Amino acid sequence: MLQVAINGYGTIGKRVADAVRQQPDMEVLGVAKTRPNFEAETAIEKGFALYAAVEEREELFAEAGLEIAGPVEDLVADADVVVDATPSGIGAQNKELYEEYDTPALYQGGEDADLTDVSFNARSNFEDAVDADHVRVVSCNTTGLSRVIAPLREAYGVEKVRATLVRRGGDPGQTSRGPINDILPNPVTIPSHHGPDVETIFPDLDIDTLGMKVPATLMHMHSLNVTLEEEVDAADVRELFADESRLFLIPERMDIDGSGKLKEYALDAGRPRGDIWENCIWEESVSTVGRDCYLFQGIHQESDVVPENVDAIRAVTGAADAEESIETTNETLGIGF
Numbered sequence: 357m358l359q360v361a362i363n364g365y366g367t368i369g370k371r372v373a374d375a376v377r378q379q380p381d382m383e384v385l386g387v388a389k390t391r392p393n394f395e396a397e398t399a400i401e402k403g404f405a406l407y408a409a410v411e412e413r414e415e416l417f418a419e420a421g422l423e424i425a426g427p428v429e430d431l432v433a434d435a436d437v438v439v440d441a442t443p444s445g446i447g448a449q450n451k452e453l454y455e456e457y458d459t460p461a462l463y464q465g466g467e468d469a470d471l472t473d474v475s476f477n478a479r480s481n482f483e484d485a486v487d488a489d490h491v492r493v494v495s496c497n498t499t500g501l502s503r504v505i506a507p508l509r510e511a512y513g514v515e516k517v518r519a520t521l522v523r524r525g526g527d528p529g530q531t532s533r534g535p536i537n538d539i540l541p542n543p544v545t546i547p548s549h550h551g552p553d554v555e556t557i558f559p560d561l562d563i564d565t566l567g568m569k570v571p572a573t574l575m576h577m578h579s580l581n582v583t584l585e586e587e588v589d590a591a592d593v594r595e596l597f598a599d600e601s602r603l604f605l606i607p608e609r610m611d612i613d614g615s616g617k618l619k620e621y622a623l624d625a626g627r628p629r630g631d632i633w634e635n636c637i638w639e640e641s642v643s644t645v646g647r648d649c650y651l652f653q654g655i656h657q658e659s660d661v662v663p664e665n666v667d668a669i670r671a672v673t674g675a676a677d678a679e680e681s682i683e684t685t686n687e688t689l690g691i692g693f
């Protein structure tokens with residue numbers, strides 16, 4: 357059994373912890389936090405060993421009646437792999453700690469690409485992360501773009517990708533985020549960081565991305581134009597996507613017209629926290645004009661990177677190959693509506 361440490365138990369960390377717990381070949385050794393808020397309480401209620409990420413704050417947990425298993429150093433020392441899911445920039449500060457204990461580490465998309473040798477997307481470059489010591493699981497948006505680009509490249513070749521990303525302003529719990537009543541070019545400079553980030557997965561890809569932020573919390577929305585190297589019927593592209601386990605083609609008959617109904621569907625389907633691990637591509641939007649392919653997809657920012665983290669754990673520990681890992685992760689989490 358792989359012993360997995362989760363350092364940073366917030367939006368991503370708590371989801372990764374639950375997903376790891378469902379795997380037959382790994383278990384959660386413990387989770388680390390800096391303060392005894394509601395997430396610390398639920399971690400304890402779920403039976404996760406809770407470690408103090410900052411030694412001086414350990415007594416705050418005792419004052420709140422929460423039992424601490426030890427300092428984060430103990431957790432890192434005893435783990436086979438650590439998933440760092442701390443806020444952007446903190447992962448870079450933690451790298452020294454993981455190196456000190458010689459524990460392989462995964463970082464999240466908020467960290468700079470040059471923090472690690474490998475940026476990871478299970479469908480696209482699992483092998484690059486095999487036995488690596490430091491791997492960055494790319495951001496929710498980059499994951500969403502990579503999952504679509506990989507099969508298109510393999511099947512038809514891709515000349516150029518142009519993507520406009522309509523980004524949710526913040527997660528549902530991020531009460532300090534905005535905009536509240538505006539539409540922001542964000543970043544206003546072009547390309548947005550997403551294009552170069554996708555190139556960490558596909559170094560020779562020609563891609564331009566533009567970003568915006570809107571007053572929404574549920575999901576991101578991508579408008580994609582991919583110029584292929586050959587003319588293809590839209591029906592063939594739809595078939596290609598239908599074979600991809602982490603792409604959900606929303607059928608017209610479902611009458612799902614946006615992120616709100618997608619989330620409602622996920623909740624109705626019994627998904628934990630209403631999570632949607634798959635890219636949600638509107639089937640009717642998949643169109644071709646000559647060599648240009650177009651589509652709209654919704655990306656659930658809080659959860660699409662969760663299965664990717666589980667697969668990255670297997671990659672860095674050499675526990676399984678891509679096909680086996682993706683299959684196990686999909687089956688255990690229930691990926692595929």
Ligand SMILES: NC(=O)C1=CN([C@@H]2O[C@H](COP(=O)(O)OP(=O)(O)OC[C@H]3O[C@@H](n4cnc5c(N)ncnc54)[C@H](OP(=O)(O)O)[C@@H]3O)[C@@H](O)[C@H]2O)C=CC1
Binds near residue numbers: 388464467495
């Ligand atoms: N949310 C999203 O949509 C996505 C986020 N990401 C990336 O994932 C990473 C984490 O983001 P997210 O989960 O949203 O962030 P959150 O703020 O929700 O969670 C981060 C957690 O880390 C804890 N933390 C803070 N400082 C430390 C520390 N020094 N050591 C250990 N834990 C600490 C915080 O807990 P405490 O209360 O104890 O301070 C908090 O619960 C970022 O790189 C982000 O860019 C990637 C894809 C999507």
Ligand SMILES: O=C(OP(=O)(O)O)[C@H](O)COP(=O)(O)O
Binds near residue numbers: 465466496
């Ligand atoms: O990695 C994300 O988005 P991004 O790919 O647009 O940077 C996550 O949705 C987190 O974004 P945030 O930096 O707005 O919290």
